[in-house]
Amino acid sequence: MYINIEVAIRFLYVLIVLNVAFAVVVYAMKIKNLKRTRTERRFEVKIKDYLTYILIHIEGKEPLNLPPFPLNKAEQKAMQERLNDIIESFTGTAREKCMELCRRLGLVQDHLDRLKKGSYSVKIDAAYHLGCMRVQEAVPALLKLLQTHKRNSSLFVIARSIAKCARDEQDVQEMVQIVLRHNKGFYDLLVDMIKEADIDHGALFAEFIQRESHEFIQIGLCGLKDYTEPTVASTVYRLIESPDRTIQYKAMEIYLKSVHFIPRNVVQKLLRHPMDEVRVLTVQAIADLKLARYIDVMRSALLDESKRVSDASAKGLLLLGEGGIAQLCEVAAEARGSERGEYLHMLIEEQIKSLSLQPHDLDQLTRYNSLVYHYEKTLGKNKRIYRVV
Amino acid sequence: MAVVIRNSIQEITLQLLQYIHVATAKSASCGVILAPCAHMNPKTLEQAKGLMSKNDTSLSVQLVYDDAIQVLCAVLEGGTLGGTHYASLVLKDFLQTQHLLQGQLRVSSFPESGKPTESAIAAFLQQAIQSKGNDADIHFFMTANAETSVLIADPDDLVREFIKIRLELKGYRVYEAKDGQEAYDVFVRLLPDLVITELNLPILDGYQLIRSIQRHDSNEGKVIVLTDNQLAGNRSRAYESGAADYVTKPLSISELEWKIKRLTGNH
Numbered sequence: 001m002y003i004n005i006e007v008a009i010r011f012l013y014v015l016i017v018l019n020v021a022f023a024v025v026v027y028a029m030k031i032k033n034l035k036r037t038r039t040e041r042r043f044e045v046k047i048k049d050y051l052t053y054i055l056i057h058i059e060g061k062e063p064l065n066l067p068p069f070p071l072n073k074a075e076q077k078a079m080q081e082r083l084n085d086i087i088e089s090f091t092g093t094a095r096e097k098c099m100e101l102c103r104r105l106g107l108v109q110d111h112l113d114r115l116k117k118g119s120y121s122v123k124i125d126a127a128y129h130l131g132c133m134r135v136q137e138a139v140p141a142l143l144k145l146l147q148t149h150k151r152n153s154s155l156f157v158i159a160r161s162i163a164k165c166a167r168d169e170q171d172v173q174e175m176v177q178i179v180l181r182h183n184k185g186f187y188d189l190l191v192d193m194i195k196e197a198d199i200d201h202g203a204l205f206a207e208f209i210q211r212e213s214h215e216f217i218q219i220g221l222c223g224l225k226d227y228t229e230p231t232v233a234s235t236v237y238r239l240i241e242s243p244d245r246t247i248q249y250k251a252m253e254i255y256l257k258s259v260h261f262i263p264r265n266v267v268q269k270l271l272r273h274p275m276d277e278v279r280v281l282t283v284q285a286i287a288d289l290k291l292a293r294y295i296d297v298m299r300s301a302l303l304d305e306s307k308r309v310s311d312a313s314a315k316g317l318l319l320l321g322e323g324g325i326a327q328l329c330e331v332a333a334e335a336r337g338s339e340r341g342e343y344l345h346m347l348i349e350e351q352i353k354s355l356s357l358q359p360h361d362l363d364q365l366t367r368y369n370s371l372v373y374h375y376e377k378t379l380g381k382n383k384r385i386y387r388v389v
Numbered sequence: 390m391a392v393v394i395r396n397s398i399q400e401i402t403l404q405l406l407q408y409i410h411v412a413t414a415k416s417a418s419c420g421v422i423l424a425p426c427a428h429m430n431p432k433t434l435e436q437a438k439g440l441m442s443k444n445d446t447s448l449s450v451q452l453v454y455d456d457a458i459q460v461l462c463a464v465l466e467g468g469t470l471g472g473t474h475y476a477s478l479v480l481k482d483f484l485q486t487q488h489l490l491q492g493q494l495r496v497s498s499f500p501e502s503g504k505p506t507e508s509a510i511a512a513f514l515q516q517a518i519q520s521k522g523n524d525a526d527i528h529f530f531m532t533a534n535a536e537t538s539v540l541i542a543d544p545d546d547l548v549r550e551f552i553k554i555r556l557e558l559k560g561y562r563v564y565e566a567k568d569g570q571e572a573y574d575v576f577v578r579l580l581p582d583l584v585i586t587e588l589n590l591p592i593l594d595g596y597q598l599i600r601s602i603q604r605h606d607s608n609e610g611k612v613i614v615l616t617d618n619q620l621a622g623n624r625s626r627a628y629e630s631g632a633a634d635y636v637t638k639p640l641s642i643s644e645l646e647w648k649i650k651r652l653t654g655n656h
Contacts, residue, residue: 049477049481049527050478052550052554053475056554056555059642060471062469067478068444068475085547086547089548089639089640090551090639092643094641094642226620
């Protein structure tokens with residue numbers, strides 16, 4: 001019993017000592033942190049004028065001078081953060097002058113050394129900063145680091161840095177190839193990274209969709225979705241017949257958005273497509289491009305088995321002038337009594353109501369008059385509808 | 390008996406004016422820094438001069454200190470605005486370490502900052518004297534009065550600060566706002582000639598701000614959108630809301646400056 005109490009007391013002593021030791025460690029860390037924050041704040045006041053100097057003369061002909069005061073490690077870190085922000089916020093001469101200043105401040109060499117010799121976390125931090133400063137000579141080391149990196153969020157930090165530092169398309173392609181090895185659909189994220197590279201993005205995306213690999217095609221299509229040049233339409237046309245449904249649909253979307261004219265055979269092919277989303281997109285594209293020569297095709301689409309296609313086609317015909325409106329009313333009259341006929345009838349009446357509220361807009365007024373005229377003529381309602389002049 | 394009252398401000402104004410005229414006659418430009426200081430002695434003057442000359446050997450530096458108004462005047466022969474600004478950083482660092490600085494430093498370069506007339510130099514000097522007791526920042530002096538006003542609405546401090554500095558140097562009066570509501574309040578109160586806005590703003594977004602401005606004042610060409618949003622849809626929506634122009638980030642200041650000039654007619 002006596003022995004047990006002694007052991008318990010010793011154990012308590014050990015616990016107390018450990019508690020004190022941990023408390024000392026925690027407080028030391030806290031004090032260190034506070035000290036660093038205070039130093040950074042003091043430095044921010046100190047460098048405020050120097051940063052103003054950078055901002056004012058960032059686009060001038062004269063090179064930016066180094067700070068007129070020496071910088072210690074913490075100050076250098078705070079300065080690096082500010083310079084990163086400036087580089088990310090500006091383009092052209094401003095960005096280049098700031099990158100050159102980073103080099104003269106020794107920040108580039110410092111991070112290159114950290115990337116070579118540091119621990120894992122130091123390497124990731126160095127990769128991030130080298131990316132911000134667009135240090136091209138860091139690309140080989142960054143690619144090497146990316147090769148052996150496992151899949152976690154840091155992988156993308158390195159990949160983005162490579163894109164920012166890329167010397168040419170080859171560097172970006174290599175980076176994409178490595179990231180794709182992780183076999184996950186990061187397509188949008190990769191496109192976002194690629195857009196950070198100082199290369200012709202459109203050309204690279206176009207090159208990607210020429211490849212056999214589905215993953216590269218997906219990245220290319222994600223990248224091209226905001227392009228509206230007709231050349232893009234011809235680039236993606238081949239993929240409209242891809243066996244992969246997702247690729248096919250994305251290609252169709254880009255094609256219809258970037259094309260200025262759709263040949264009849266393509267229109268017919270697209271309107272026979274089994275996916276109703278594709279048929280809807282086609283009908284909408286005909287209406288957007290005001291291709292009145294396809295009124296007959298739109299008329300047939302009114303009776304499509306999918307209600308979405310029929311609806312899009314009816315709304316599209318309204319945009320194709322007098323001819324389109326006449327066809328819409330004619331089909332509605334022909335299909336009177338059927339579910340589709342009633343639906344078209346209701347849609348026309350809704351449109352008349354909505355257009356009658358916009359007499360100040362000349363286009364809408366013309367459309368209103370035309371619709372009312374054909375509505376009366378074909379659907380022959382008794383109640384009088386006045387034309388607005 | 391004649392009573393002679395010595396007017397230090399006038400004397401120093403004329404002296405500065407003479408220095409500037411001589412300097413601009415010798416080289417293309419002349420930089421001037423004014424710093425409110427106390428207890429400057431010949432030794433510290435010599436030290437400051439040596440430091441400034443050492444930092445930029447192409448500049449010929451002259452320092453004048455007037456005990457009565459307690460302002461240190463540095464005249465830099467050949468000093469462009471950039472060079473003079475940098476020299477002011479060196480001077481400020483020196484004066485602060487010696488605990489001599491008592492207010493804001495004023496920087497100017499002639500003819501870049503305007504025409505060096507007697508009234509302009511007197512106003513320059515007055516600003517330096519009046520800045521005594523304020524934080525030791527560096528400010529620029531421009532002889533032209535700001536006629537065109539611009540409001541910048543952007544939550545990013547760096548972008549706001551940058552545009553503000555650049556436009557102030559070009560002679561614009563600049564107001565700032567961090568969110569859409571603040572921007573609208575400033576707009577209603579001060580009616581600036583032009584608004585530069587980000588689309589992603591807190592409280593009222595950019596589109597709502599543009600529409601509110603258009604409702605309040607339907608004069609066209611009031612708003613430039615400056616955003617990192619590059620999608621075509623957002624661009625059309627901004628134009629539909631009433632924006633006069635659209636500039637994307639990362640920012641090219643020359644592009645923005647030209648667009649501002651075009652819209653304000655400030656050529």
